[in-house]
Amino acid sequence: MDFTALAATKIQPPRARSARIARPALDAALREALRSKRLVLLVAPAGFGKTSALATQIAAMQRGAPLAWVALDEDDDALRLFATLGAALEPFDLPWRRAPEALAGQLAESEGEGGLRAAVAELVNALAGSDAPHGVIVFDDLHRVASPEVHALLDALIERLPSNWTVVISSRIAPRLALARWRAGDELAEFGQDALRFTLAEARALAALEPPLPGLEQRLPELMERTQGWPAGLRLCFAALRGKAGAMPLAAARPAALDRSLFDYLASEIIDEMPIALHDFMVRSAVLRVLTAGTAAAVTGDARAAQRLEEIERRGLFVTALDADERTLVLHELFRDALEERLRKRFPDELPQLLRRAAAVERDPLRRAALQLRGGDWAAAEATLVEACDELLLQGLAAELGRVIAAFPPAWHEQSPRLLRMEAVAECMRWHWDRMAALLEASVEAARLRGDEAELRVSQGMLLAAWNAIGQSERSAALLSELEGCTLPPLAALLAADARCMLHFNAGEFDALRAGFEGVMQRLAAQDSLLAWWMVSPPITWAGIPGVGALVERYCDEALRRCRGRELPMRATLHALQAATALWAGDIEAARERAAEAQADARWLARAPEIEVALHQVRVFVDALHGEADAVRQRLDLLFHHEDRAAEPGRLRFWRGHVAGIAVRALDLLGSDAATLAQWQAQHPPAGAGRPDPLAARLLAAQGRWAEAAEAFAALLPHVPSFELMGQGIELHLRAAHALLRAGRSGEAEAALVRALPRVPEWRAHGHALMAGPAVLRALAAQPWGPALTPAARELLVALAQRSAALRGEVQIAPQRAEPASVAALPSEAESPSSLSGREREVLERIAAGDSNKLIARALDISPHTVKRHVANILDKLALQSRGQAAAWLRANPRTSSP
Structure with missing residues (x-):
């Protein structure tokens, strides 16, 4: 919020x-x-x-x-x-x-x-x-x-x-x-x-503050008994006695000391004694709990609102003055109730208009909509939510938006395609796909009944995403065919193009996916809505598809630019995607850094559960490339059990099979034994009829059964396009070449390398190749290949083998020739992510100087919110708990930037 x-x-x-x-x-x-x-x-x-x-x-x-x-x-x-x-x-x-x-x-x-x-x-x-x-x-x-x-x-x-x-x-x-x-x-x-409660002495002191009233001292014991020392009741009694020239109508009240009727009766005496202009001003202001000159003037239309507030406070009426720059009064709840009752009696026809005026000066769109709903202006309340919807959802307020939408009358709600669509997007942001689909189906029908063509098409575009998310691809494909002949609004056209991409992805049509996502990027360029960018955020698995990863990288860069530094939940998703694109591009250090940024975003923005699965899928490969076996096993265990509680049996089987595929690849990269691979392979669903199984080929290689492994990998190669997901295609070519080489089939091994290696620089797919691991790459780089393998391809093999060994801290193999230029393009180890950045050091120095967050923000020309984020990073990196401890750390470490 x-x-x-x-x-x-x-x-x-x-x-x-x-x-x-x-x-x-x-x-x-x-x-x-x-x-x-x-x-x-x-x-x-x-x-x-x-x-x-x-x-x-x-x-x-x-x-x-x-x-x-x-x-x-x-x-x-x-x-x-x-x-x-x-x-x-x-x-x-x-x-x-x-x-x-x-x-x-x-x-x-x-x-x-x-x-x-x-x-x-x-x-x-x-x-x-x-x-x-x-x-x-x-x-x-x-x-x-x-x-x-x-x-x-x-x-x-x-x-x-x-x-x-x-x-x-x-x-x-x-x-x-x-x-x-x-x-x-x-x-x-x-x-x-x-x-x-007041004592008699305190009641006398209170009476002494009032204008002189004959006989009041003698009546104080009676008033104390009647009110039981109730301070508000005593003040009301004093005011009533003044207003009625000594006639104290307490006998008319019930004897219960704190009865609501006593307050109502006595308050009416106060209200009736006001000058008519002040009376009407206060009655009309009752729709506001808090009064300032500006808000009261806007609601009542009284140009003398400032003077009225001064008179209210001077008269000691039932208000609390706040410690604010301008006169700000809060109406006592009981007094406000009495004024609202008078409002309903004196100006019954004005109440809806007064509520609308109160809504007009309310800054919070959710409360503004609530006031409009109270005033019966359903259309205005809907318009308020439509205007604020994107920003509310970007800030992560989907549930809050849903609660206000639920307050609309059912008849209006069920017939409003815009309300239904907004509620559906809110459910989408909360991962409630079935509910999202049901709401969008209702929105489509409501738009069709209204004849609202634009709303119909936008709702249909969103429905495509909902159906794809719940596995109803056939319905999605049928609706897409229906929309192909229609003129679609820009947002609907964007959603339809994105849905078509998802269908290509599900079918393994990766060339069509590349072309389709290029079209999505072109449509996004014309979209001003940042929420629209988030709604078509690509899955993290797309980053590992050759040619698509570069588009995903473009998407992330542009979306982050449009975020303009705002710390939105969307940022964590974008940094996770960047980690995946860096991984498959071979920039392993950048992948680790982007993953750390995504984790920091997720932690700071309280969104860790939403992206931890995506991050674990990236980090399990990053850790495997570094040879960190314990970390890999821990992440695989977390992934495997992620959906144990909530998933349906079918979904659970699918998920565990997906994790098993990741596990076999990561553990194979680590050089795990065949028995370990076999345990994970058992969790993976068998390949379809007529399709070779890459996991089976890996297992044969791990068992050292090279002739069988070579046969299995050779059978895989014609089917590699269907295994491009998560960088597997190039890796399978390299592993096939290695198995064929070990089986004495060097000509076929060389042919596999000829097909695979040119794709590495073409698609920036160095990470795909590194997944073959140091043992495979070292063996391939050391082989004196024939003329079919170009010098550039041989140099690339050497560079990849060196890089793979360096990631594990192993001794690099001696290159067969001078180090090629391509090696320089492969990134080196970066500075430890635990060190303080230059900006964090500046913030820390300001903290040590005693500056507040506001002063730091002003000095460094950043927002106070960003300062808070820097403070959190500093304390996390230094393992400290308070700003005072951070200042003491700096004094003890004046020339260092990390612990």
Whole structure:
């Protein structure tokens, strides 16, 4: 969630009343609790001065002490609460190791408690890393929130809260939290009605602040008995007595001291006594919980809004003034209810228009749509979501968008192709393919009934992707044939071209895939929507197809440029794709670096589960090329068991067979024994009738049965185009040449090399060739081949053998001639990824100088968000927990850039 879109008033603490009466006993007890307890609860009905008491303590806190104030609203869920808390903590430069915005999104996307536990763990670690001696987090008006996920989040936070922080909760009712443990451990301080109610002496002090009222002193005991020391009730009584010239109509009220009807009755006395202009202004403003001159003027149309707010505060009406740059008032909830009731009676026809005006000044598109829905303006709410949809999805707010869409009336929702399509894309971003397909089928039908041709074609284009994802390729192919004769909108044409590519890929038609994806890239060039780029993101397996990898690399470079440095979930996917393209191009160090960047993105953006599978598939080959057998085995185990819980039996068999194919290749590269290869081969589905099995050929070679292996590999070569996936075609040619050579069939071996080696530089497929491994490449490079193999091809074999040996740290073979120029093109080992970059060093020096994130951002001309990311990288690389520790490390290591 974008913190800048949150209402600033949700994180601004209240301003202490200048005329508040002294309450030394309450203030001392609350001050001590804030210093020493894990949890402080203020639980009492409305008007008991909970916020006022906290405001007094806030004003007395040491300047600079961390205070995070979170005002809760009815529509807050765990996501919004976490995002708001992140915004409230922003000024204190906590050492986040994952982006708090992304953690908030993870809460929305997760199903079950996994996302909540992960988000709270990161929050707690950031709080623990604060260099402040003590901090306070206040959650005001918890009673407003019904979401059980919010209470679960608070329970988890309080349970793991570091000792240098205190959580304060203000509520009208006892919160649904596990309080017994903290109460038993003396870690909970509770302030209820008895602690908050006024004494007679305090009531006299309150009366002394009012204009003189004859007879009030004599009536104070009666008023105290009637209100039971309820501060708001006392103020209402004083105001009512003034307004009725001494006639106190308390007898009309029920005797229950805190009955809602008492407040409503007395509040009506206050409202009725206002000047008519102020009355109408406040009644119309009731659709806003927070009033500023700008928002109130926009909603009410009153040009004197600023003066009205000044008068409201001067009259001491039931509002809380926030500590903001401009006058900002929060209406007391009960008072706002009374005003809204008056609004419905006095201006019933104006309510929808007032809500629309309130929506117009709301910055958060999701809340704007909610106000429009409340006002019954379904079309405007839909238009708001359409405008914001791409950005919301790019930020990872698919679940939040889906919840607002679900609030539309069913009749409107079911007949709106745009709402159905947006909801489908949200489900796509959450990997719910079946649900996506069902929604798009409904969207297609709704668009057809409306006669909306453009929407129909876009929904059909998206439906192609959904059907391909759930294995309904025949339906996808049939719909593509239907669309071929139609004039399609640009987005629909892009989606159709991408779907055609996927069908070519599934059929093993890799030449057609290359041409098709080239067409997709041409269409993408005209697309302004970054979401459209993400929607046609190629699978990571495409990077290993000769000729397609270069297109995937182009796609990544352009998509990252369009991201403009924004830290979006999409970036992790793009860096993972870059790691794959670098692997198959033979730039193994770059592959490792890009994979590390993808992992860092995934960790920072809380997206690790979504790309870890793709990264493991890249890293298992990178690790195998480096000869790191233990790492390979660990990654294969993670991949093999990845879908154990959720997958259907058919999907599970497919997945394990896919992993088995990767395992045999990686372990063969490592030189594993035949028994190990055979165990993995048993998990792989047998080749179809009439098709040779590359795994069987590998196994024969591992057993040293060279004559049979040569026969098996020779039978494979005519079928190599169907094995091009993940860089296998060139490797199989090289392994076939090796087996044929060992079997004494050198002429056929040379012919295999003649077919394969020219493709290596043509397709930038050095990584494909390196997969043959150092033993195979060394044997091939040392062979005195005949004239059919060109000098350039022989030089390439030598360079590949040297590179393969170097990756494992082995002694390189002596070249047969001067080192060829092609060797220089093969990359050398890069700087360790654990070292600090130049920019990270600059940030670290600024931290040591005591600069805040904002000051660092200003000095280095980068965003504060980017500074937070650099701080996380610095702490991760140096294995530290706080900014203070990082500063101390720099002082101890003034001339180094890595630990």
